[in-house]
Amino acid sequence: MTKYYAEPFKIKMVEPIKMLTREERIEKIKEANYNVFGLKSDDVYIDLLTDSGTGAMSDKQWAGIMVGDEAYSGSRSYRNLIKSAQDIFDYEYFQPVHQGRAAEKVVMPIFLEKGKVAISNMHFDTTRAHVELAGARAVDCVIREALDTVNYHPFKGNMDNERLEKLIEEYGAENVGMIIITVTNNSAGGQPVSMENIKKTSEIAKSYNIPVCIDAARYAENAYFIKKREAGYEDKSIKEIAKEMFSYADIFTMSAKKDAIINMGGLIGVKNDAEIFETVKARTIPLEGFISYGGLAGRDIEAMAIGLQEGTDFDYLQYRVGQIEYLAAKLDEAGIAFQSPAGGHALFIDAKKMLPQVPYYEFPAQTLALELYIEAGIRSCDIGSYMMGNNPDTGEQIESEFEFTRLAVPRRVYTQSHLDVIVEALKAIKERASDLKGYKVTWEPAILRHFTAKLMPLE
Numbered sequence: 001m002t003k004y005y006a007e008p009f010k011i012k013m014v015e016p017i018k019m020l021t022r023e024e025r026i027e028k029i030k031e032a033n034y035n036v037f038g039l040k041s042d043d044v045y046i047d048l049l050t051d052s053g054t055g056a057m058s059d060k061q062w063a064g065i066m067v068g069d070e071a072y073s074g075s076r077s078y079r080n081l082i083k084s085a086q087d088i089f090d091y092e093y094f095q096p097v098h099q100g101r102a103a104e105k106v107v108m109p110i111f112l113e114k115g116k117v118a119i120s121n122m123h124f125d126t127t128r129a130h131v132e133l134a135g136a137r138a139v140d141c142v143i144r145e146a147l148d149t150v151n152y153h154p155f156k157g158n159m160d161n162e163r164l165e166k167l168i169e170e171y172g173a174e175n176v177g178m179i180i181i182t183v184t185n186n187s188a189g190g191q192p193v194s195m196e197n198i199k200k201t202s203e204i205a206k207s208y209n210i211p212v213c214i215d216a217a218r219y220a221e222n223a224y225f226i227k228k229r230e231a232g233y234e235d236k237s238i239k240e241i242a243k244e245m246f247s248y249a250d251i252f253t254m255s256a257k258k259d260a261i262i263n264m265g266g267l268i269g270v271k272n273d274a275e276i277f278e279t280v281k282a283r284t285i286p287l288e289g290f291i292s293y294g295g296l297a298g299r300d301i302e303a304m305a306i307g308l309q310e311g312t313d314f315d316y317l318q319y320r321v322g323q324i325e326y327l328a329a330k331l332d333e334a335g336i337a338f339q340s341p342a343g344g345h346a347l348f349i350d351a352k353k354m355l356p357q358v359p360y361y362e363f364p365a366q367t368l369a370l371e372l373y374i375e376a377g378i379r380s381c382d383i384g385s386y387m388m389g390n391n392p393d394t395g396e397q398i399e400s401e402f403e404f405t406r407l408a409v410p411r412r413v414y415t416q417s418h419l420d421v422i423v424e425a426l427k428a429i430k431e432r433a434s435d436l437k438g439y440k441v442t443w444e445p446a447i448l449r450h451f452t453a454k455l456m457p458l459e
Ligand SMILES: *Cc1c(COP(=O)(O)O)cnc(C)c1O
Pocket: 052, 099, 100, 101, 102, 124, 126, 127, 182, 183, 186, 215, 217, 254, 255, 256, 257, 258, 265, 266
């Protein structure tokens, strides 16, 4: 039997949701041109589009909203944020910003320019964009096991450190502007990075005098996986583990919309380099606003100060990651394939296995996402050929290595019963999977088509 760790909270305020009838759902998805991004949120029953900014704040965070200090300078909320962040990361300097990509916009050009590269276990898409906007190139260097969706590996998010050294030699250390460790590895499905791996990456970087940046969106989930899976950490607290993780880096950029459980916010941390921090501040002022608010209201900063701490609570993390593990175990029992082991924030269903008759150019993962909406009003998204789009040179559809339908689970939002609805829906789809047909694109923009493209079911 799969253990479900019961919610370590009770519910004080509710947000009603409603499942439309099947006929209505069929109509709504057609009106949305068979694009989940075109659906109105009111027409969605369970929204698994993303775990970013969709979490539920606690009573303490909402109380923080009321006592937030909106002073332009010297705000109490800012001081509370610095204190809270220092307690977790043990860095000297912090700069709030309005979200993760704003942190990247401030930080990347300090280390990167034309002719340089950034090497990462895997760049998140906005991180890659900001590396490239700074004029540099982004190189991914994740371990090979990350590409194997079936076999177990406890830390599929790890950097391939052997290859990292080869890449540094190849590009020349002076041309590697920074090494970015993404925890957990979002693009690899929320897979964790081990402490041993972070430490080794850091040693390599030091030996070549290259700065290390942690992309810290899921600092707490990664620490939780280290506690559960890495020898020597079982008795350490989440905060002790986080402190050690961050001790191996020089700087971090963070989207606080994930593990800090706020709806908007971001943070930059600088371990101890006063000169770098001066540059961070100087860049933040024109891009984001004065240093004590960085594009946020004082109340949001207060909520971030509290959320950073709540994100590190062991009982919360056990329930949080436990939800994904529960979903995974239930689907396993039903013979539905997914990327294994389950990641920290999402489950990636293997649509290629569920819909083998739908070829990549008819978008199996998108087909499954649409079917999930039709079946039970669940919104997920395609991480596969539909998202990849066309080759910019030839205009031909790219064949993605994987066809995943991603179920991203918001924090503290859905209950066990909601998860059961998801499982039942997938089981029902599996029953009639062989009858399902794919889709074709009838209109698409030149780039990032998956957000706005229009599709049509194939006969
Ligand atoms: C979400 C995310 C970002 C970008 O953050 P935003 O707050 O969406 O701008 C960067 N890196 C990772 C790993 C993320 O998950």
